[in-house]
Amino acid sequence: MGKAASSSKQPRATLSWFLKGASNVVSLPALILIMSFIGFGALTAEAGLTVWQAMFLGITTWALPSAVLVAGAIINDVPFYATVFAVVLASVRLLPMTMALVPMLKSDKTKLSSLLLSAYFMAVTSWVFAMNRLPEIERENRVPFFLGFALTLAMVVVITLGIAHSLVPNLPVPIAAALIFLTPVYFLLSMTAAARITSEYWAIGFGLVLGPIFHLITPDTDLLWCGLLGGTMSYGLSRLVESRKGA
Amino acid sequence: MNWLNLPFSEWSPYLFILLAGGIPTQIWRTLGVFLSRSMDENSEVLKWVKAVATALVAGLIANLVIFPSGGLAVVPLWARVGALMISYVVFLKTRPRLLLAILAGEALLIGATLLYS
Numbered sequence: 284m285g286k287a288a289s290s291s292k293q294p295r296a297t298l299s300w301f302l303k304g305a306s307n308v309v310s311l312p313a314l315i316l317i318m319s320f321i322g323f324g325a326l327t328a329e330a331g332l333t334v335w336q337a338m339f340l341g342i343t344t345w346a347l348p349s350a351v352l353v354a355g356a357i358i359n360d361v362p363f364y365a366t367v368f369a370v371v372l373a374s375v376r377l378l379p380m381t382m383a384l385v386p387m388l389k390s391d392k393t394k395l396s397s398l399l400l401s402a403y404f405m406a407v408t409s410w411v412f413a414m415n416r417l418p419e420i421e422r423e424n425r426v427p428f429f430l431g432f433a434l435t436l437a438m439v440v441v442i443t444l445g446i447a448h449s450l451v452p453n454l455p456v457p458i459a460a461a462l463i464f465l466t467p468v469y470f471l472l473s474m475t476a477a478a479r480i481t482s483e484y485w486a487i488g489f490g491l492v493l494g495p496i497f498h499l500i501t502p503d504t505d506l507l508w509c510g511l512l513g514g515t516m517s518y519g520l521s522r523l524v525e526s527r528k529g530a
Numbered sequence: 531m532n533w534l535n536l537p538f539s540e541w542s543p544y545l546f547i548l549l550a551g552g553i554p555t556q557i558w559r560t561l562g563v564f565l566s567r568s569m570d571e572n573s574e575v576l577k578w579v580k581a582v583a584t585a586l587v588a589g590l591i592a593n594l595v596i597f598p599s600g601g602l603a604v605v606p607l608w609a610r611v612g613a614l615m616i617s618y619v620v621f622l623k624t625r626p627r628l629l630l631a632i633l634a635g636e637a638l639l640i641g642a643t644l645l646y647s
Contacts (some may be wrong), residue, residue, distance in 0.1 A: 311628055326600065336543050343552030348590070349624065351552040351599070360537040363550055370554040377555065379583035380533060381562025386571040398567065402559040407587060457643040459601025461636050468595040468614055468635050471626050472621045486581045490588025495596045497589070505593065510586025518581040 300424040304431025307412070312473060313436050316408045317443045319466040321348060324447025330357040335506050337448045341441050347466070348373045351469075374388050375507050387413065388429060390422035397426050400408055404433040407470055414477040482521035489513030609642030 307313070327337035332354070344350045349370050355454070356366040381402045386522070388401055412432055417425050454462070471487075478484050493513045497505035538546050569576055595610050596601075602610065617635030624630050 285614045293533070310609060311632075315632075322600065332543070336547060339544060340547045340551055340639070343548055346555050349551055349555040353547065355537040355599075356550070360539065362535045362537055363541065363546065364534040366538075366550040367554050370551055371557070374555040374558050376583065376586045377558040378562045378565075379579045379586065381559050382566035382569070383576065383580040383583050384562055385566040386569050386576060389567070395563070399560065400564050402563045405559065454601065456601055456604050457640045460605050460643050461596065461640050463600055463602040464595075464605075464613065464639050465632070467591045468632055469616045470587060471591050471614065471630070472617065472631055474584065474591075475618075476622065476626050476628070478584070480577070482577060482581045483584050486584035487588045490585035491592045493585070494592040495587025498593050498597055505643065506586050506589050509589035510582045513581030513585030513589065514578065517585065518578045521581075
């Protein structure tokens with residue numbers, strides 16, 4: 284009987300957590316993502332995409348680096364196979380990000396379809412949001428809370444992209460620069476805010492240094508090597524320090 | 531297999547966007563779900579994976595600033611790196627708040643752009 288009562292309550296609880304997540308879209312990180320998509324909207328107009336094609340590109344990739352690569356490939360007449368190759372390489376980062384998100388998101392009852400939907404709408408903004416906010420939320424409420432944020436954010440951003448595509452093809456340089464700069468500065472600060480353990484602080488430092496170095500050595504696969512080497516070094520170092528402390 | 535070599539202008543636009551943009555991006559998210567579904571949040575493997583993801587995103591951040599595209603490329607390198615550093619220093623004083631730190635960096639960036647580009 285208790286079970287029946289709790290299951291009839293559950294849809295309402297799920298909806299309320301979804302709405303709680305959605306309300307977080309009115310926030311600085313979401314505003315920053317929206318503004319960086321204004322810059323991207325101008326780029327898709329330059330690529331000659333229609334407004335619907337631009338929005339389709341934004342929502343099917345839901346990762347700004349991939350979308351920028353495709354827009355760049357369209358501008359430069361890059362062949363299909365080379366575009367696929369570049370996008371596959373540029374999106375590898377989503378693999379470890381998803382793998383870090385899913386165990387944090389799931390409870391015993393979570394369905395595979397909910398996890399897949401969450402993963403499709405996970406990108407850096409929602410990943411950093413999840414790392415910051417999920418630990419304080421009970422497990423069974425994490426999926427609706429995350430999806431509320433991520434789905435609402437995607438909808439708002441894609442609508443903004445459509446509007447920007449039509450309204451702002453030529454931004455003045457200082458404004459365009461300021462909009463593009465928002466993304467890296469926000470990612471850096473919020474990632475530092477989300478870091479919980481020593482290895483993550485080190486990983487930020489190693490990544491900042493190794494990213495540009497690998498970009499000069501191997502521009503196509505730079506982030507992959509930067510992540511593997513920088514992440515492994517910071518993980519190894521933190522293990523070493525812990526074992527010293529333990530001994 | 532000529533279609534492999536054709537650019538966007540020779541393709542059906544939506545098909546090109548889906549096959550060259552959407553699917554190559556989504557395979558990694560799908561794979562990530564299947565690989566991590568049965569993993570424990572506090573396992574050592576996952577701590578390593580998280581360190582890899584963090585270093586990778588940090589590398590992306592540095593590359594966005596050091597090898598920029600579009601409007602940001604016009605701004606001198608010292609102003610881009612300086613703006614990021616100023617934001618970071620202000621953030622260390624005002625954390626966990628972000629707004630003031632971001633505005634400090636943006637002020638330097640816009641100022642330098644107006645003066646030097």
